[in-house]
Amino acid sequence: MSKTKRSLLLIAYFLILFFVIKINATAIVEWLNKSMFPDYTIDSTQDFHDSFSNGISLIFISTIFLYSILGTAIVSILIIDILMIGLIFANQIKVVERNEFITFSEIKTVASPKELLSFVDVSPAFALVIVCTVILILAGLQFLIIKLSKKLHFYINKWIRVTLLLLSLTFLIMIFIKPNYYNAHLLKFEETHSHNFNPLKRARMDGFLPTFMHTVKPIYMDRPAGYNKVKIKEISQKHSKLSQRINKERDKSLNDSETLLYLSESFMDPKQLPGLLLNESPIPFITQTVKNNIGGSMYSQYIGGGTANLEWSVLTSFSLEVFNEPLVVTPYSDFYADSKNKHTILDFYDKEKVAVHPYTAHLYNRKTVYEKIGFDNFRYLNHGIKHTDKLGNHKRVSDEALNKDILDVMDKNNVGLIHILSMQNHSPYNKKIPEMGYKPEINTNIYPKKKAEGLFNYLQGIHATDNAIKDLVNELGKSNKDVNLLFYGDHYPSVFRGTENQFKGDELHHTPWFIFMNNGRSQEGMQLEDLSPAFFVPLLLKEGNYYVSPYQGLMNTLLTKGVKRIGKDYVVTNEGKLSDNQVPKDLLAMVNDYRIIQYDALFGHNWLADDFYTKVK
Structure with a gap:
């Protein structure tokens, strides 16, 4: 085969390959979206955001990355499909059982297959047989394709594969370093800043992959206004004195x-x-x-x-x-x-x-x-x-x-x-x-x-x-x-x-x-x-x-004042649910102290000393 014909054949091969991968990625995104609805049936009457059908690029790049390592398109696509079918099936179960979708952090649960299988009534032994069988089939298919490619003298130059590997890996690293940027600019995910009481309902409008990517590096809690070292010192002193007064009446x-x-x-x-x-x-x-x-x-x-x-x-x-x-x-x-x-x-x-x-x-x-x-x-x-x-x-x-x-x-x-x-x-x-x-x-x-x-x-x-x-x-x-x-x-x-x-x-x-x-x-x-x-x-x-610690002294006072629940921008008291602008100033000040304490402990600098939580006398 002449060099020109080989080059043309190679170009045609990659055009067809990329077209097939794109079709496959499109189908995967469609089924991931379907998995958020009962019986995989999308409700056409609801609103859909621009991001709903996006995410094909992520599946496409992931497939190319796998292809650059394995060198066989069929096996690479099959592996991606098997992984995505598992995700689609698992997401449907969670939607039906809990009215929730799978988040990025929950992917870690694959480390506990025995417990996960208990939810679908499949024995670990049977699952292991299936997994081993699939791996053997894929390995056998990989071997046959490589052997056939060598016999036909048609295999991809290693430098092309290295180039594809570097490009796809770079894109994947960039996506997962800056997932929110990728989400907003490529997938057109529109982040809302209001309290979301029904994430699945919103996910059905946004699409699975944009919603999933939103959970990769989420902002769990907004930084409260006034969070600084001076405020933390004031909170520590105020509630330490408060707990001391409370403890004088306890025995x-x-x-x-x-x-x-x-x-x-x-x-x-x-x-x-x-x-x-x-x-x-x-x-x-x-x-x-x-x-x-x-x-x-x-x-x-x-x-x-x-x-x-x-x-x-x-x-x-x-x-x-x-x-x-x-x-x-x-x-x-x-x-x-x-x-x-x-x-x-x-x-x-x-x-x-x-x-x-x-x-x-x-x-x-x-x-x-x-x-x-x-x-x-x-x-x-x-x-x-x-x-x-x-x-x-x-x-x-x-x-x-x-x-x-x-x-x-x-x-x-x-x-x-x-x-x-x-x-x-x-x-x-x-x-x-x-x-x-x-x-x-x-x-x-x-x-x-x-x-x-x-x-x-x-x-x-x-x-x-x-x-x-x-x-x-x-x-x-x-x-x-x-x-x-x-x-x-x-x-x-x-x-x-x-x-x-x-x-x-x-x-x-x-x-x-x-x-x-x-x-x-x-x-x-x-x-x-x-x-x-x-x-x-x-x-x-x-x-x-x-006896109470300074922190529990604050909680005791909130209870005494009728607070039963504290939200992002609301409080529930004996009078019902009140937005912050409806809460009396003295009570709102204590509620804001509580929010600042929680932020400092979980996402902030942890400025409050240990004895703020532990000192009880």
């Missing part, structure tokens, strides 16, 4: 008690949804305990997800609502492991701090975070959890079995704090519970009949939770030492996804909580509705008459 240290923080997975009260049930409540004990002790309802932005975020808010007393987009922020995964400030309720205890979770330790970076914030022991499946009985054919460890592990930890003499995350009521809800005395009667005029079986199974599960919590409270009541139990449901279960329009306002965003203190210390305590999880520990300190 206990939290370290002298034993506290259980009990997050009940996907726990809600069905009687809070008018007309949903035609018979009695499945949770009579918990309902009565809420009324007779310190209790009420907690505000949760999430349905079917967000557990790690809510537990983080409880442990830190930091609000999720001050973030720009709380529904797509996961502090554990996104920034908290590398944050300079790790002060939590654990600082109040010199005794042993133990976390108990009858599931994996790897999702949401929990194992790393727990170690960094000071847990002395973390019991999880195959590592300290001794009791793994299930409810009937359900997949998750039962709350009754979890009680045994909790009481086993409590039997240790030097335990001060036990952080508990249950799993019993986590999805899926496709298995009935045999020999369950409670049978819910669901009003299918209120709840979709086609989904009623899943809700039926879920309600039987929370009835079992009610029995388990009753047993636990009875055991705690027998203790000779002061024991505190903070119990709360983290969010509504995924069986309520898609029913948001059938219920008013925030009805699907309020879960039960209570604080039980043995020896009659919590009887007829405060009742607070619509409370942020950030205020649970301040309320425990207040109602238990425990």
Whole structure:
């Protein structure tokens, strides 16, 4: 073959190759967008932004990068397609289960394949066989193509591949160093600066890839006005004096008690949804305990997800609502492991701090975070959890079995704090519970009949939770030492996804909580509705008459003034939701102090000294 013919053939080859890659990239972007809609069906009636179909360039460059390394177009395209099919499938599952899309930080969860596979009911062994088979097929195809290319004397010069490698790698590095610039100028993503309460709704207008790229280097929280060293010094002095005044009227240290923080997975009260049930409540004990002790309802932005975020808010007393987009922020995964400030309720205890979770330790970076914030022991499946009985054919460890592990930890003499995350009521809800005395009667005029079986199974599960919590409270009541139990449901279960329009306002965003203190210390305590999880520990300190740190002194004062939730530019009090310009000046000053403290701790210079969070006397 003459040099001229070879050059022309090479040009034709690359033109066809680039055309095929572009068609493939276009199809991938289309299916990624479809994955954000139920059944992969795009709602044509809604508005679409200019960025909706953009992102082809990212797939195109990624394919060229892979091609420059492998040297075979077919295998390169196939690998990209397989990876993107996995992303499309995973995103659809998350959309259906949680009404959320996959973010950049969540790509790390591929390091926990066993846990991810449990959500789609595929065994690790079967998945491993599939992966190995695909790799072998691709490797075999790569070998045959290279061998055929040499036989036909048609293969790409290594210098062309090196050039493609350098160009594609440079573009990819530039994109991920300046993702927001790429997003704004090439993908035409229009960033909004208002609080976004429904990121998936907006993502359906913006397109998957532009929205995904927006999560690569997000601005989690805006720098508050007035954040500087002088202001931090003023805050430190003011709230240190405030905590000293509060502590003069208190006589206990939290370290002298034993506290259980009990997050009940996907726990809600069905009687809070008018007309949903035609018979009695499945949770009579918990309902009565809420009324007779310190209790009420907690505000949760999430349905079917967000557990790690809510537990983080409880442990830190930091609000999720001050973030720009709380529904797509996961502090554990996104920034908290590398944050300079790790002060939590654990600082109040010199005794042993133990976390108990009858599931994996790897999702949401929990194992790393727990170690960094000071847990002395973390019991999880195959590592300290001794009791793994299930409810009937359900997949998750039962709350009754979890009680045994909790009481086993409590039997240790030097335990001060036990952080508990249950799993019993986590999805899926496709298995009935045999020999369950409670049978819910669901009003299918209120709840979709086609989904009623899943809700039926879920309600039987929370009835079992009610029995388990009753047993636990009875055991705690027998203790000779002061024991505190903070119990709360983290969010509504995924069986309520898609029913948001059938219920008013925030009805699907309020879960039960209570604080039980043995020896009659919590009887007829405060009742607070619509409370942020950030205020649970301040309320425990207040109602238990425990000493506070300067930071918790501020939280105590906010509680006393009727503040129940703090957002980016609003506050929720007993008067309802107020924008900042509606809040009295003296209260707004304290709220702004709170925002500055949170920013300083998580994203700022961490100027506040450690004793601002830890000094209690």
